[in-house]
Amino acid sequence: MEKQLMECFTHFQLVDLIGFANILQVPEEENFEDYVVNIVEAFDKKPRRIRKELVKLAKQVRDNNIEYDKEMAAKKCNPDSE
Numbered sequence: 674m675e676k677q678l679m680e681c682f683t684h685f686q687l688v689d690l691i692g693f694a695n696i697l698q699v700p701e702e703e704n705f706e707d708y709v710v711n712i713v714e715a716f717d718k719k720p721r722r723i724r725k726e727l728v729k730l731a732k733q734v735r736d737n738n739i740e741y742d743k744e745m746a747a748k749k750c751n752p753d754s755e
Contacts, residue, residue: 697715
């Protein structure tokens with residue numbers, strides 16, 4: 674499940690990652706890599722049922738971000754479409 678979570682993180686905005694960390698009660702870090710590691714470690718300590726729900730949430734955030742990026746790209750290609 675950690676692999677699925679990390680794949681989703683690649684499509685997260687910074688605010689999404691901070692929100693996810695807050696859900697897991699992970700404090701912010703100066704070092705971004707340490708921050709992500711702490712998020713994944715906190716995720717790994719949760720019961721399986723909760724991890725499944727968190728992965729589901731992460732996938733929804735990822736999908737929303739992908740859709741938003743597509744919409745923004747389409748507007749850049751066709752600015753008169755508004």
